[in-house]
Amino acid sequence: MTLILALETSCDETAAALVRDGRHIVSNVVASQVDLHQRYGGIVPEIASREHVLKIVPVLEEALAPLEDAGEEVDAVAVTYGPGLAGSLLVGLNVAKAMALAWSKPLLAIHHLEAHLYANWLITGEEGAVPPRFPCLCLVISGGHTSLVLMEDHGRYRQLGQTLDDAAGEAFDKAARILGLGFPGGPLVEQAARQGQPQRYRLPRAWLHQTHDFSFSGVKTALYRLAQEQRRAEASLHYGEKVPPEEARPGEVPRLSRAGEFPPLSGQVTADLAAAFQEAVVDVLVRKTVQAAGIYGVLEVLLAGGVAANGRLREEMALRVNVPLRVPRPDLCTDNAAMVAAAAYYHFARGERSSLDLDVYPNLPLV
Ligand code: KG4
């Protein structure tokens, strides 16, 4: 039995977890900073790192609570060392080093995206007991990354394609901002889209044929133009001849509210635009995944990262992928430390160890 303590502070979640044998969650504590960043419409790195400093010890204590003698029972300490925000990563890394040193236990440095993939190894229901089989195709869709990765074995990755501009999560966050929905965008767009008709507006899809790459900047710009048109139409409906000048000039960016958000649109238009946007992003993610799964003859498809929590994506992927599909439980799709511990177990089993003079790598590539 191997028990791993993991820490994760790469972005705006302070997290600690204990996982047994890479698959069984003993504890999993996540402190989200979403309320702090909400008023700025996005993550403020300085606030994030300061908050990690305040939260890391209570979060760690809560994660270790099930153990009687943590220093004896824990076999290794794992931590995310990149990619992510430098100031945030540093907090987790230094605490992990201190724990490893104090307990004389090995330190394991883990890549954040590899950790997202390993959320698929965590057992959360009966159906999860059989681990994923290789080769599998992984669609990694987070706030900062969108990649199709062929996983041939533990620790063996081939990047098949990636986004050429915005990440899928970033596109959802920007769409939420354009629609005046706030932050964090993904869940808010999904929620608004539930009341919407995706067919009312047609948004473009970037297929980038003959590649496994993605692009989401076109759909985002098209959404922005449509939202602008709708704002002007709604303003002229309300004000008649006295259209406010900032709303009246075509092509002009509408004035931002104090919270840094665009003014809201009417409920139904917002819902329809959110649904059309979600449909366009899901359509591309699903079709390109299905295509790559066929080309590489994979045994399974795995989703990973915050956007994999999206219900519409999960539903559509399950319908269209023709090999078994795995999707982590929604709370394990977004940032957490259990996934870091899961990934770390396989490094530990291979005899890998990290040095105590390890540094953070904000732009660390997976392959
Ligand atoms: O993996 P994650 O928690 O953090 C990063 O490593 O980036 O992903 C966060 C991203 C955010 O952009 C967020 O808007 C998106 O995942 N997200 C969603 C949903 N839940 C989170 N996007 C679409 N639908 C969701 N339900």
Ligand code: ZN
């Ligand atoms: Zn993440």
